[in-house]
Amino acid sequence: MxxxxxxxxxxxxxxxxxxxxxxxxxxxxxxxxxxxxxxxxxxxxxxALPGLVDLHTHLREPGGEASETVLTGTRAAAAGGFTAVFAMANTTPVADTAGVVEQVEALGRQHGYATVRPIGAVTVGLAGQQLAELGAMASSRAQVRVFSDDGHCVADPLMMRRALEYVAAFDGVVAQHAQEPRLTEGAQMNEGPLSGELGLTGWPAAAEESIIARDVLLAEHTHSRLHVCHVSTAGSVDVVRWAKARGIQVTAEVTPHHLLLTDETARDYDARFKVNPPLRRAEDVAALRAAVADGTIDIVATDHAPHPDESKECAWSEAAFGMVGLESALSVVQHALVDTGMLDWASVARVLSTTPAHIGRLAGYDRPLSVGxxxxxxxxxxxxxxxxxxxxxxxxxxxxxxxxxxxxxxxxxxxxxxxxxxxxxxxxxxxxxxxxxxxxx
The missing domain is CATH 2.30.40.10 (Urease, subunit C, domain 1)
Incomplete structure (x- = not known):
């Protein structure tokens, strides 16, 4: 051809x-x-849209190949219109060294379905005790610019401060999984009347909002870039909006499922709807949609989280958190935001392509669909x-x-x-x- x-x-x-x-x-x-x-x-x-870019994908390889591989995950990405994905670090071994991130990047190049940019862990083993090899990953062939312990919050404020200070030296960004661990011990779904009715331990909105509030202040103090993963509550939107008005270098993402589904899905204890952070109230969904429309939330990212059948076809309390989302993301965004008149297609290109590429410092997306x-x-x-x-x-x-x-x-x-x-x-x-x-x- x-x-x-x-x-x-x-x-x-x-x-x-x-x-x-x-x-x-x-x-x-x-x-x-x-x-x-x-x-x-x-x-x-x-x-015609610029190729979609997902800043938050779990490809599972190495170590989790029963759930996904770089090949199968990038095939799913291509089917959903994505030409680049950022692969989260919670693999086995954890992507906390130059060797692991280079392996993931090389697998993406080998298969060719999408550009794969590894996300490096913030801390060794995602354990929150010691900074990972941030500089080595940044200078490796993978050229890592996004660092996250996603699946775990960098809960220690001093550790988070040090990470923000470190990545600022090479224009990196820390992507925080905002979940205060003590407030979410044993949590299973959004905290509210329904969690009490169903007998499931509640997950309070404040567990997310308090970490975001702390971290935007740390980002301001360190003059560094902070990215907030999978914002899910109206209160979180308020904190991000306040921080942006103050001039803090913060960006935020929302997942397609948090733009569409609510905690009412838990009524049948169907573990397909068990996700971290949990599905929230209809009022939160409305606030998240409005925040994408007004630019408070910068991007939509899938948090594509594949699991084998046995991890979902079980009791709710035993099931894994997470949903797949690469193939369905664009359709959900059209349904929730375009067909409702909240976004036009130019804005879809912004939230699903050019802005996530910019946050991740991914080259080639700054002048999309133009000659050259x-x-x-x-x-x-x-x-x-x-x-x-x-x-x-x-x-x-x-x-x-x-x-x-x-x-x-x-x-x-x-x-x-x-x-x-x-x-x-x-x-x-x-x-x-x-x-x-x-x-x-």
Missing amino acids: SGILIRGASLVGGDRADIRIADGSIVAVGSASAESGDHVIDADGLV APAHLTLVDPAASRTWSPGELRGRSRNTPYTGLTLPGRVVATVHGGVPTVLDGALVDAETVAAAAGTGR
């Missing part, structure tokens, strides 16, 4: 245009003609809809919370660095992607 010609796509500004791709870059936008050997995509009715830019793009059919089922998933795990829901939108094509990874709504086979990406396998 010498190139790709996309005919008549709707750009996020509303204009229709042809887009021609060759040698990994966009070479024409506007009116373009196919050249010999080009693969032609009829994009009538499709929206790397060819990372996603074509979506916003008029399509489908009833969600585990059959929509392309990763290794099946713990989706959306089974039975009708969701809008369909990813028709994904192009990563000029290489098609999805065409006509179907994944391109792994050997073809690896060969086209020049990685070999």
Whole structure:
């Protein structure tokens, strides 16, 4: 394949245009003609988005391959329109050394479905006792710029201060899992009348909000960048909004599931809906949607958390926390924010591509869909809809919370660095992607 010609796509500004791709870059936008050997995509009715970027993905490899691998996770990413993912550090061994992050980055390059940027652990073994090799990971081939103990809060304020001070030296960011551990011991779901009714230990909103409040003050004190993972409460939105008004370098993310689902899903003790942080009240969902619309929350990130069936098909109290979300993210954002009139497609590009890339200091997304830019793009059919089922998933795990829901939108094509990874709504086979990406396998 010498190139790709996309005919008549709707750009996020509303204009229709042809887009021609060759040698990994966009070479024409506007009116373009196919050249010999080009693969032609009829994009009538499709929206062209810059390739989506997920700042919060759990790929599980190394050590958790029963749940996901870099290959299966990036295939799921491509199916959802993502061309880059940031892989969380809670693997086995933990990604707390240059060697582990380089291994994860290399696996991403080998498979070719998406750019994989490892997230380095803040502390050794995620234990919160000793800073990990932050500088070594930053200067490694993986060029780590995002550090997180996600799954665990960096609860010690002195440890958090030191981490913020350290990463500031190389323009890194600490992505905090805001969960005060003493306030959430044994917690199973959002604390409220329903948790009492169901007999499940409650998870108070203050456990999240108090850590965010502490950390924005530490970020101000250290003149460093703080990113808040999976904001879930209206109170957290208020704290982030206050910090931004004060000029503190804080960014925040929300997950698709926190934009759509509420704690009412726990009534049937269906562990598909057990997640950390927990699903909250309808009032929190409304506040989170409004915060994305007004820019208080900067990005949407999936927190894609695959688990084997046995970790979810069990009693609620014994089940693992987490949901998969790469394949469904764009559809949920369309349903919750676009179809409700709260975001336009240009804003979708901002919260799902350009801003997460900027936070993670990922090159190639600062001038998307322009001549000379790397060819990372996603074509979506916003008029399509489908009833969600585990059959929509392309990763290794099946713990989706959306089974039975009708969701809008369909990813028709994904192009990563000029290489098609999805065409006509179907994944391109792994050997073809690896060969086209020049990685070999």
